[in-house]
Amino acid sequence: MANQAIMRQWLDKSSDSFDIASTSDQDRLLELADEMLENSEISVEALSELAKKDDTPLEFRIAVMLCKSRMNLKSIAKPVHIAVVFAMWGEQNRLKPQSESNPNGEDALCAKIKQLEWACADTKVAWSVYAVDDGCPYGSGKIAEEIAAESPKNEHIHVAYLKDAIPTDAGPLRNLVSVNDSKKGGAVIYGSMLAIENNADAVIYTDADNSVHLGQIGLLLKPYMENEKKVVLGNRKHPESVLVKDAARWGIGIKNLRHMQRMVGHAIFSKNIADTQAAFKLYDCQLLKEIIKNPTVFDYSFDTDWIAAFISKDIAFAQIPFAFIDSAAESATAKQVPMTTWETLLKGLTSSMKAYDLLQTAPSREMAKVIEEEVEDYKDLEKIIDHLPKELKNAGEKDFGNPEVMSPEAMRDWIRERKKQ
Helix, strand or coil: CHHHHHHHHHHHHCCCCCCCCCHHHHHHHHHHHHHHHHCCCCCHHHHHHHHCCCCCCHHHHHHHHHHHHHHHHHHCCCCEEEEEEEEECCCCCCCCCCCCCCCCCCCHHHHHHHHHHHHHCCCCEEEEEEEEECCCCCCHHHHHHHHHHHCCCHHHEEEEEHHHCCCCCCCCCCCCCCHHHCCCHHHHHHHHHHHHHCCCCEEEECCCCCCCCHHHHHHHHHHHHHCCCCEEEECCCCCCCEEECCHHHCCCCHHHHHHHHHHHCHHHHCCCCCCCCCCCEEEEHHHHHHHCCCCCCCCCCHHHHHHHHHHHCCCCEEEECCEEECCCCCCHHHHCCHHHHHHHHHHHHHHHHHHCCCCCCHHHHHHHHHHHHHCCCHHHHHCCCCCCCHHHCCCCHHHCCCCCCCCHHHHHHHHHHHHHC
C-alpha cells in the first residue's frame, strides 16, 4: 500500500504537458526520475505498467523512460565510448535560451550536455558530442562554439564545419562538392567520420533540437551492449513509445506518398522498420565505417540510405520505444515548401534501394520507375497531396505498400490524371 501511495503522489504532481524549451520543466523531469530511481522498492516494471495507461501524465511517462535508460547505463560492465552526432542548419534560435525576443529558443546544446551528464554519471559510459554546421548561413556553428567555450564540459564538445571537409578527392565525402549539396546527411556523415577517427565505439544520431531527451541513450545501449546488436533504431510508432507530434502537417494525400514509399522500400518495411526517419539511432562504429564508405545521398533521406546499407549486409538489428516531443516551429523541413521534403525522401529512397540491389520484387521495381518517371519535382507531389484515389480512401498502415490494394500501374495512371488537372 505504501508503494501505491508513493506512485500516486508521483502521478499527482506530474504534469500532462512538457515544454522542451523550458529549463524548469527539464529540471523537474530529472528530479522526478531521480525520485523514482532512489526508491528501490518500486520496480521499473510497475512504473512501466502505470506508464502504459491512457490517463497517465506525460511527464510521468517520460520520467519512466529515463529511469529505464539510467538503470541500463548503470548495469553496463565494461567501458564504452559513445558519440552523439547532429547537424546544424538554421539552429541559431534553438541553440539559444528561450526569451521574449527568442520565443523558440531551447538552449539545445546546453540541454544535451546536461542530459548526457545525468545519464552517464557514475557509469562506464564515456560520451562526446559532435555538432556539425551544415553550411548554415545564420552562424549556427559559431553560436555552438561560443556555448561550448563556456561549458564546464568543453572537452566533450566538438563543433565542426562541413565546409572544412569538402571538396575532397577521397573518403565518404568525395562526391559532395559544396555544402549547398548537403541537406543534413553530409553533416551527419562528417560528424560520424570525426567520431570514428577519435575511436568512439558507437555513434548515436539525433537532431539539434530538444525533441529527444538524451537521458534515454541507455535504451539504445542495452541491445548494443547486452545483445551485440550493431544497429539499434528508435521507433516512435512502438506501442510503448511516448509521442507528441502534430499529425496534421500533411494533406489526406499523405496516404499516396506512404503507399509509394512502402512499396519501393519493401525490403526495409517488410522487416517491420516502421519509423525510418526517427532521429534516435545507434550504429556500431566499425559497421558505420563500412556503411558511409559510399553514401548514395547526402540529404534528409540518409536515414534510409544507412538502413538499406545494413539490410543489404544482413546485419541483425533491434528497435526500441522512446519518448519524442516534436519541435516543429524552427524545423528546417517545416520552413520549406512541404513537398520538397517528400520529394527528397522518395527519390533518395529509390536511389538507395537501387544502389544496394534491394528492389527485389516486381512491384518495388515498378514503383521505382513510377517515382523516377512521374515525379519530376515537388510540384508533381503537390498535385496529389490533397487528393486520394478510390483504392486508398479506406487504406490504413497495414495496406500501404501492398500492390493488391493499389498497383504501381494504377498509381502511375492516377498520378498522370492528377497532373492534367
